[in-house]
Amino acid sequence: MLNDNLKHNVEDEADFVIVGSGAAGATCAYYLSAAGKSVIVIEEGAPPQPAPGDAYEAITTLYRDGGASATMGEDVIPLIQGRCVGGTTVINGAIQVRFPEWVWKDWVKEDKKWETLLPWKQLEEAQDAIDKLLHVEPTPESLWGGNGGNLKKGLGDKAHPTRRNTIDCKGSGRCLQGCPHHAKQSVDISLLPQSMKNGARIYSSCEVRKVIIKGNRALGVEGKFKSGFKITARAKQAVIIAASAIQTPWLLLKSGIQLNGNGFQCHPGVAMSGLFPQKIAGMPEATQSMESLHWCKENIKFESLGMPRAFRAARVPGVGKKLADRLEKLDHVAIWGVANKSEARGKVVCGPFGPLVHYAPTNKDRAAMLRGLSLLAEAMLDAGATEVWPAVYGSPEKITSKEQARAIAFIKPQPGLFPMAATHLFCGVQVREKFQINNVNGLVIADSSLFPSNIGVNPMTAIMAAASLVAKAWL
């Protein structure tokens, strides 16, 4: 049952109270309700309306803070998070990459507990189950489009079609504004309806303000609907926090819980555009149809970005007339991105208006991104681009030769080199047995806040697999 923005106070009780309805929260709700447990899910955002018509409407209704939140540091990096029933799964590119085993091995090398908490074999099985549940398949060639097709051309065997969670994708390239055809299997249309059939109760447009703790036990949560009415939800077994790598530590800090480990990480991303003689836009294309994991160990991953005009325009460099001229050619512009498994660690703290994320990539991270941009520029020229617009401070405005492309990698790394966006958030909050935090019994973390490091790839599969092991630990 979905209860949106109720106009009366609510007192409810269930075996489990889950805060957040994104990838982690929905997965926990799915597995716990399927096992016959009573479940309450509380979500700050509203249910997504029939796919918003334009990008502005989508950003202001589905994105946290209208897409305006950002990190605080030497670089101001926009933080991309969904705030709606289904969380960020509603506005991501539908990409499902398997959790890299080498990252898991690094975790185990650092702390043996991960062998017990997230055993590799069980993680693999959980990922298989998620792939099946969400119909994960490689993007068909008919949906590679101009961006993906040219990335394949430029990188050859080093690029492959992304595995995406879609059924009958039309290639409208509108994943980032909520799929208009409900083809993307975001959890609001896949796992949550099934959980509701199993008896889960969802309260949306309701912000959880506090975890209720008595002695050393979590009893439930208190929250407030947008309407101003309050909710008190009590948990007989556990309170599961799955509110994202920013909101989870923030809620815990607000509730007076001291965090062991608060090392915010993300994958800062930077995009590069190139002008092609042939038309790039206009044909059916999945938002992110092609990717390359070939340079993963160098901490960089490449993706093609096929999006509506409004989103693509933000990746085109320059201001004034230069920008206007380039925007006129936008239909011939391919846009590819570099995501960086950055080594930098930041911190989530309580600010006067909400959570603040202190974070700045290191120069090593910037150097990795420069190397990525350099490789992409070369690949763009190989794919037939007539000119590449790197948008990197200190590089030529347009690049037409491979020498110029290679030179990008040797630009001195420093703050403010290129505009970035931060996706895929992690926090490294320490958990103990059954994913409980500190010495508070029955207070469980299920989202990427518990990941001790970033994982270098799109984390939806990893988050859902980990969340399913969290749920199973409580069955």
Add this chain to the structure above:
Amino acid sequence: MKKIFKAIIPDWEGRKLPAAFPFHIRLVLRCSVLIAWFFALKKYGKTFSMLSQEKRVELMDYLYNHPSASIRNMVQWWKLTALMLQC
């Protein structure tokens, strides 16, 4: 704000800052206009509003390529906001 957005994207026709932006972000964005004001005074001896559209674009291009990362970041933020409000 509108004049800055028009200097970044000529012919910009967009919406006002949306209520979905938190109050403090709207406040910071509005106050950040002072940066353009300061550089207009420093470079041309006039307020940003008094500059011709051509000079405003020239100033914005100067700030976009400014040696200070903070200034460049600010222009990027204006640009992103302008594009978002126009879409």
